[in-house]
Amino acid sequence: MRFTKDHEWVVLQGDVATVGITAHAAEQLGDVVFVETPEVGKTVKAGDAFAVVESVKAASDVYAPISGEVIEANGELGSAPETVNASPENGGWFAKVKLSDPSEYEALMDRAAYDAFLATQ
Amino acid sequence: MSTSDTALKTTPLTDAHIALGARMVPFAGYTMPVQYPMGVMAEHLWTREHAGLFDVSHMGQARLKGVSPLSAFEEVVPGDYIGLKPGKQKYSVLLNKKGGIIDDLMAGRPTGPDGAVTDGLFVVVNGACKDNDFKVIDDELAGQVEIERLEDRALMAIQGPEAAAVVQAHVPATADMVFMDIRAMPGFGTDLIISRSGYTGEDGYEISVPASEAVRVWNLLLSDERVKPIGLGARDSLRLEAGLPLYGHDLDETVSPVEAGLTFAINKNRREQRDFPGAARIVKELAEGTTRAKVCLRVLEGAPAREGAEVADEAGNVVGVVTSGGHSPCLKAGIALAFVPPAFKAVGTKLKVIVRGKPQSAEVVASPFVPHRYVRKV
Numbered sequence: 460m461r462f463t464k465d466h467e468w469v470v471l472q473g474d475v476a477t478v479g480i481t482a483h484a485a486e487q488l489g490d491v492v493f494v495e496t497p498e499v500g501k502t503v504k505a506g507d508a509f510a511v512v513e514s515v516k517a518a519s520d521v522y523a524p525i526s527g528e529v530i531e532a533n534g535e536l537g538s539a540p541e542t543v544n545a546s547p548e549n550g551g552w553f554a555k556v557k558l559s560d561p562s563e564y565e566a567l568m569d570r571a572a573y574d575a576f577l578a579t580q
Numbered sequence: 581m582s583t584s585d586t587a588l589k590t591t592p593l594t595d596a597h598i599a600l601g602a603r604m605v606p607f608a609g610y611t612m613p614v615q616y617p618m619g620v621m622a623e624h625l626w627t628r629e630h631a632g633l634f635d636v637s638h639m640g641q642a643r644l645k646g647v648s649p650l651s652a653f654e655e656v657v658p659g660d661y662i663g664l665k666p667g668k669q670k671y672s673v674l675l676n677k678k679g680g681i682i683d684d685l686m687a688g689r690p691t692g693p694d695g696a697v698t699d700g701l702f703v704v705v706n707g708a709c710k711d712n713d714f715k716v717i718d719d720e721l722a723g724q725v726e727i728e729r730l731e732d733r734a735l736m737a738i739q740g741p742e743a744a745a746v747v748q749a750h751v752p753a754t755a756d757m758v759f760m761d762i763r764a765m766p767g768f769g770t771d772l773i774i775s776r777s778g779y780t781g782e783d784g785y786e787i788s789v790p791a792s793e794a795v796r797v798w799n800l801l802l803s804d805e806r807v808k809p810i811g812l813g814a815r816d817s818l819r820l821e822a823g824l825p826l827y828g829h830d831l832d833e834t835v836s837p838v839e840a841g842l843t844f845a846i847n848k849n850r851r852e853q854r855d856f857p858g859a860a861r862i863v864k865e866l867a868e869g870t871t872r873a874k875v876c877l878r879v880l881e882g883a884p885a886r887e888g889a890e891v892a893d894e895a896g897n898v899v900g901v902v903t904s905g906g907h908s909p910c911l912k913a914g915i916a917l918a919f920v921p922p923a924f925k926a927v928g929t930k931l932k933v934i935v936r937g938k939p940q941s942a943e944v945v946a947s948p949f950v951p952h953r954y955v956r957k958v
Contacts, residue, residue, distance in 0.1 A: 489813075490621035492907040493883045493914075495936070511936065513884055515620040515907045516813045 640710025679858020
């Protein structure tokens with residue numbers, strides 16, 4: 460699993476990246492009440508706002524950690540947005556993206572680097 | 581952020597919030613708890629089911645003193661304060677010369693244990709507005725009232741179906757108070773100015789105590805297992821469900837009380853006398869209507885519609901704007917307060933809210949979204 464400074468995570472299987480928000484991000488947001496996942500077929504660039512997560516209090520953008528084509532979105536979040544809090548780094552995944560540039564993945568932080576980054580926040 | 585943090589004011593309860601693990605945010609010039617570890621959703625639901633305790637010490641408390649503070653106060657608000665009975669408080673709005681709302685407030689005549697009215701008119705205004713409010717009152721009523729700001733007092737609110745039982749266990753004399761009653765009395769081992777009111781739609785009390793006693797009273801209330809501390813996040817979602825406006829969002833200096841749906845705060849005798857700021861506009865609006873009206877919207881699909889979201893008719897023409905909105909934990913749906921032309925204000929009117937470019941179905945519903953549970957007789 461790799462991480463961004465915007466608190467997204469990526470798991471790579473072949474050339475497909477599963478993307479979500481980190482446990483830290485979910486904890487900071489509080490109770491998630493709505494998730495807008497990206498449209499399947501959409502092409503995203505790393506750093507683009509590609510999803511929205513809403514708590515009782517506010518709406519927050521989620522940024523694409525890597526570039527590529529969205530090939531699947533987590534439809535379960537439509538009826539059960541609280542899954543993002545219950546299982547942020549597993550069942551609460553947002554989308555699957557077919558990578559266009561594998562080197563972007565390599566440039567992301569690993570768990571130790573992300574934890575070190577969190578410690579500076 | 582750290583540079584502005586140093587300038588933030590604290591309340592007598594700031595250290596208590598931090599000790600409880602609150603997440604502190606800047607609000608109205610203060611560092612305030614937006615939520616405790618329980619989280620906004622659980623805090624909200626706890627208040628609706630049990631009792632929530634809020635620090636609202638950032639709000640402005642003052643006594644207006646003078647020969648006839650009630651009649652003087654009527655020069656800046658449209659409410660009937662001359663007719664306000666001892667032991668009652670009343671909601672009103674501070675008006676500018678154009679009939680726009682400078683702030684909304686509570687003003688009351690606390691009675692002491694002997695039933696006699698204590699000194700002057702006790703006023704509570706919004707924290708973010710308080711310095712300007714008291715300047716306006718001072719300017720307008722110079723020579724008539726003296727403003728004694730009670731900056732040495734904290735203010736807390738306890739709200740929810742179990743709030744009254746909690747307070748009455750400590751201060752039995754509060755049991756005979758009903759909604760909007762206000763007393764100055766001993767309690768919790770100190771002196772209180774206490775009203776049966778609040779900003780959640782629930783039964784409960786707002787309790788003013790000397791700053792030096794605040795932490796002790798706060799902890800005493802929290803020692804009851806029915807009581808949890810509640811932050812500003814849930815305070816906002818609770819007041820929204822109760823259909824209560826928030827100054828700076830639903831109300832501002834351009835909005836008249838008629839547009840805001842606060843005509844109840846413009847008493848009949850005052851309408852006839854037309855002797856409050858902006859009376860010409862307000863009386864005209866009462867007679868002829870307004871160009872915009874405040875409505876409650878229930879969002880029927882999709883994301884919550886928040887402040888600034890456009891409101892469209894069914895054909896997609898933009899007709900209005902959301903002034904505050906969010907997710908209702910009780911209704912499990914998006915709810916919002918919005919301005920629309922009066923033609924769209926009837927309950928049941930189908931509208932669209934536009935969130936991130938997407939039109940979503942919404943419907944005008946009756947206010948409040950969640951029924952008020954004020955105790956009007958005991």
